[in-house]
Amino acid sequence: xxxxxxxxxxxxxxxxxxRRNHGALSADEIARLQKLGCDYVETNRxxxxxxxxxxxxxxxxxxxxxxxxxxTKCYVKGLEHTIVESCARLGIDADIVDGFPGVWVxxxxxxAALGTHVQKYVTSHGFALNCTTDMKWFSEIxxxxxxxxxxxxxARILAKQGRADVDASTNAVxxxxxxxxxxxxxxxxxPLEMVSPETYDTIKQLVQ
Amino acid sequence: xxxxxxxxxFFAQRLLATQKTSVGFRFYATKKYTxxxxxxxxxxxxxxxxxxxYAQNALGDVVYVEVPEVGxxxxxxxxxxxxxxxxxxxxxxxxxxxxxxxxxxxxVANTKLINKSPEADGWLFxxxxxNQEEVDALLDEADYKKLTEEDD
Numbered sequence: 561x562x563x564x565x566x567x568x569x570x571x572x573x574x575x576x577x578x579r580r581n582h583g584a585l586s587a588d589e590i591a592r593l594q595k596l597g598c599d600y601v602e603t604n605r606x607x608x609x610x611x612x613x614x615x616x617x618x619x620x621x622x623x624x625x626x627x628x629x630x631x632t633k634c635y636v637k638g639l640e641h642t643i644v645e646s647c648a649r650l651g652i653d654a655d656i657v658d659g660f661p662g663v664w665v666x667x668x669x670x671x672a673a674l675g676t677h678v679q680k681y682v683t684s685h686g687f688a689l690n691c692t693t694d695m696k697w698f699s700e701i702x703x704x705x706x707x708x709x710x711x712x713x714x715a716r717i718l719a720k721q722g723r724a725d726v727d728a729s730t731n732a733v734x735x736x737x738x739x740x741x742x743x744x745x746x747x748x749x750x751p752l753e754m755v756s757p758e759t760y761d762t763i764k765q766l767v768q
Numbered sequence: 769x770x771x772x773x774x775x776x777x778f779f780a781q782r783l784l785a786t787q788k789t790s791v792g793f794r795f796y797a798t799k800k801y802t803x804x805x806x807x808x809x810x811x812x813x814x815x816x817x818x819x820x821x822y823a824q825n826a827l828g829d830v831v832y833v834e835v836p837e838v839g840x841x842x843x844x845x846x847x848x849x850x851x852x853x854x855x856x857x858x859x860x861x862x863x864x865x866x867x868x869x870x871x872x873x874x875x876v877a878n879t880k881l882i883n884k885s886p887e888a889d890g891w892l893f894x895x896x897x898x899n900q901e902e903v904d905a906l907l908d909e910a911d912y913k914k915l916t917e918e919d920d
Contacts, residue, residue: 579850579857580832606832607855631826636854659829661855676856679847680804 564627566741566749567620569767570730571612574599575701578607578675585609596700605685607661607675608705615692615713617730617737625681628745632678636661638744639687643672645740646689646733650726652717662704663689669712673704689737691715691730800903801912802863807887808906815864815903818891819851819882822916828853830882835871835893842868842895844902849892851882863906864897 575593577585582602585593590600598611612618619642625635640656643663647654654663654671663672674687690713698711714728742749753760798810805823809816824830832852842848842862849860871893875881882890897903907915 578852578855579834580852604857605855606852606857632856632858633826633828633854636828636856674855678856678858680859680861 563755564621564623564747565752566738567622568734568737569618569620570614570616571618572599573597573611573613573697574601575609575611575697576601576603576605577609579604579677580606581608581705593700596697598697603675603677603685605675605677607673609701610673610675610688610703611693611697611701611711612688613693613697615690615694615715615730617689617691617733618686619689619737619741620686621683621741623683625678625683628747632676635678635683636674636676639674639676641744642737642741643687643689645744646737647671647714649736649740650714650718650728650733651721651723652714660706660709665712665717668709670703670706670709671712671714671717673711689714689733691728691733800906800908801915802906803915804861805916806860806863808863808903810903813896814869815866815895815897816891817863817893817895819860819886820912820916821886824883824886824890827851827856827858830879832857833876833879833882833892835873835876836862836868838868838871840868842866844899851879860892862893862895864895864902865899866895866897868893869896870894 575598585600593600621639625631630638637656640661640663644654644656647663652665654665657664662670662674665671672687672689676683676685690711692715693713695711695713695716703709703711714733718724718726718728738749752763800808800810801820802808805820807818807820830851830853832850834850836842836848842865844863844865845861847859848862850857851860872891875890875892884890
């Protein structure tokens with residue numbers, strides 16, 4: 561029986577775009593982004609263009625929503641609340657803004673982006689939390705197509721709070737995100753190597 | 769003056785007659801449902817398909833829609849479209865095999881129609897279906913209502 565899974569990882573630098581923007585970027589614009597040392601990939605998820613790369617914790621929950629009695633709207637709220645809860649546990653005040661999916665630390669600054677795909681109640685894609693991400697990558701695009709808004713990171717927020725000594729790396733934040741996910745979705749999260757050692761080994765080989 | 773009043777009432781009678789006809793026409797169309805929250809209105813061999821009010825409520829505000837190409841031949845359960853809400857794309861499947869005879873361009877231009885009028889103006893596409901067995905396997909209104917009550 562296939563269990564729900566939650567994959568947490570960091571990507572090599574890549575700009576990804578959502579379903580509604582397929583073909584939206586010109587060849588010149590794509591070449592410009594690639595010259596920066598990035599990939600450009602069009603996906604089937606919702607949302608618009610965003611960046612993934614080192615220092616950013618990306619979460620891919622692969623869940624059968626029917627088992628959790630969730631519709632799309634509630635599922636997305638669950639992801640947002642997971643991030644809000646993670647931030648709270650780090651002493652950061654973050655919130656959800658109606659009409660603007662993602663997690664915000666001010667009217668204009670987003671600390672996490674999200675975009676998902678649901679096929680027959682099965683979710684893919686997920687969210688991306690900026691931990692120590694280099695913000696320069698975001699200045700090359702209009703993140704999520706939102707003019708006048710910008711991306712920020714946990715490290716930047718902590719520095720502003722005078723808490724630059726707090727470890728905001730993806731590895732340090734990961735356990736907090738898992739605990740918050742468990743709390744919000746009311747489920748247990750077990751390490752893959754415990755549940756299926758073979759699958760774990762396969763993934764480890766692929767990642768290397 | 770008398771002539772104008774006469775033509776007004778004549779027009780009103782014509783309008784009433786048209787309305788009566790269209791109400792009568794719709795009365796004979798059959799409405800069915802799927803467990804993935806699509807509605808299907810069958811009229812002879814053409815099925816009009818959209819998502820239910822239950823589905824649009826679960827999705828949230830729809831911001832992007834893709835509908836199938838007119839003339840395309842589609843198989844049962846094939847992905848034929850997409851709706852996006854809250855930065856989530858949800859695939860739309862055809863419950864019937866056949867040829868796409870119409871696709872609602874208005875809904876692509878004005879995605880709010882799906883939230884405002886999911887089971888009327890927010891229709892997505894029409895299929896000239898081939899397989900009566902597929903139609904017979906669809907849920908009737910009572911079964912669909914039971915399903916949505918269980919889900920809640």
